[in-house]
Amino acid sequence: MIRLLATCLLLLVSPGIQAQEATATLGTGARTLVMRSTTDIAIIQPALEAFLVSHPDMRIDYEQWGSNALYANALSACTGETPAADAVFSSAVHQMVDLVNSACASSYRSGLTQALPSARRWRDELWGLTxxxxxxxxxxxLVPxxxxxxxxxxxxxxxRQKPDAYRGKIATYxxxxxxxxxxxxxSDSSEATTFGALLEGFARTQAVAxxxxxEIIEAVSQGRYLLGYNVLGSYVQNAAPTNVGVILPEDYTMxxxxxxxxPRQARDPDxxxxxxxxxxxxxxxxxLSRAGLIYPDDPSETGLLPSAKRFIALAPPLLVAVDxxxxxxxxxxxxTAFPPVAVP
Structure with a gap:
């Protein structure tokens, strides 16, 4: 039943599930930890290499996946159809909450996990690291x-005021x-009273999904797009294009x-x-902070008031998104704003 429901959802939201995008082997130890993640290898590699310094008996087989493909793989591993990773690490946290809810995770508790804020841990089976x-x-x-x-x-x-100037020049996922x-x-649709108007504006300006x-960051840097909406800030910081400006929206920033x-089926959970x-x-x-995965918390440094922060909590309400x-x-x-492109 878990597999059937997940397959229905994945067919609905992802017309083409692909395998991992890249792989890397770090370390030379005989004990292998398989990690599947949506995080770019280059971004997380320094942290993993530092871990291996104190664990020379280990090596990490790192697999970089797209989020939907990683979700499908983890569900398949949960039912024993494919070999499980030892660790799964994803930015699509609603899918991770669903994996835990589907009894696909192992429990673990330590002083460090218990010290996490409640928004960054759930049921001793899911932990937010960034x-x-x-x-x-x-x-x-190019933007005045x-x-x-x-x-x-x-x-x-x-x-509304300059639809022609920005026609086809605004991008999002x-x-x-x-x-x-x-x-x-x-999350925007739940948080913002502006969501319907945003979709209308995207349709008016023929925004690109x-x-x-x-891809969005590179295209904005090159001028193919002028604006990018809802972009993960850590990737902008790591790409470091000097001609790309960053805005933390003052109404709210997620x-x-x-x-x-x-995973429950992990070969080496320890x-x-x-x-x-x-x-x-x-x-x-x-x-992780030096890799851009933990943003500064000082309003004098970021310009963002604490009241404008909206944390996406690792919690059951995220299951609404995967229903x-x-x-x-x-x-x-x-x-209605981004009609799907017909496949010939």
């Missing part, structure tokens, strides 16, 4: 200073292809904590638990 904002980005050279929106209301005004993009859009953070799970504790340690959190009926209804509304 704190990353969802941002607006723009091309500094007066046009730069500081919040969603100003973005709406811009699309394709939520059918990106689990993270789907989560952001669904595309695959992923890297913060995501990538979720770590030890190794996965050791890595979890390292990534939650002072050293591990410092390395098949809700997903179908939501995608129908979304497609």
């Amino acid at each position: 704190e990353e904002p969802t941002v607006l980005i723009y091309n500094r050279a 200073a007066d046009d730069v929106p500081g919040n969603r209301f100003e973005l709406l005004d811009l699309m 394709d939520i059918a292809a990106s689990g993270l993009g789907y989560l952001y859009a669904f 595309t695959c992923c953070s890297a 913060f995501l904590s990538r979720a770590y799970m030890i 190794a996965a638990a050791a890595l979890l504790d390292f990534l939650l340690s002072v050293e591990g959190q410092g390395l 098949r009926s809700n997903a179908e209804t939501f995608l129908s509304v979304w497609n």
Whole structure:
């Protein structure tokens, strides 16, 4: 039943499930930890290599996946159809909550996991390791200073007042292809009174729904798009394009904590638990911060008031986002602004 429901949802939200996007082997130890993750290898590699310094008997086989494909793989491993990873680490946290709810996770508790805020842990089976904002980005050279929106209301005004100037020049995630993009859009629909107007504005300006953070950031940097909406801020920081400006919307800025799970079928859960504790340690959190995965918390540094922060909590309400009926209804509304491209 779990597999059937998951397959229905995945067919609904992702027309083409693919295998891992990249792989890497770190370390030379005889004890192998298999980690499947949506995080780019280059971003997390320094933290993993630091862990291996204190665990020379280990090596990490790291697999980088798209979020929907990773979700499908984890569900398949949960039912014993494919070999399980030892650790799963994903930005599509609604899918991770669903995996835990489907009895696919192992339980673990330590002083470090217990010290996490309640929004970053659930049932001793899911832990949030990062704190990353969802941002607006723009091309500094091509977007006039007066046009730069500081919040969603100003973005709406811009699309209403200058639809021709921004026609085909605003990009966001394709939520059918990106689990993270789907989560952001669904969270927006719950959080913002502006969501319906945003969809109308996107339709008016013929905004583009595309695959992923890297593509949106690169295209904004090149001027193919002028604005990117709901982009994962850590990827902007790591790409470091000097001509791309970043806005933390002052009406509200969503913060995501990538979720770590030890699968119930993991071959070496102790190794996965050791890595979890390292990534939650002072050293591990410092390395994740240097990788751009933990955003500064000082308003004088970020310009964002604490009242504007909206944390996406690892909690049962996220299951609403993976409910098949809700997903179908939501995608129908979304497609009024972003009609799906017909496949020849």
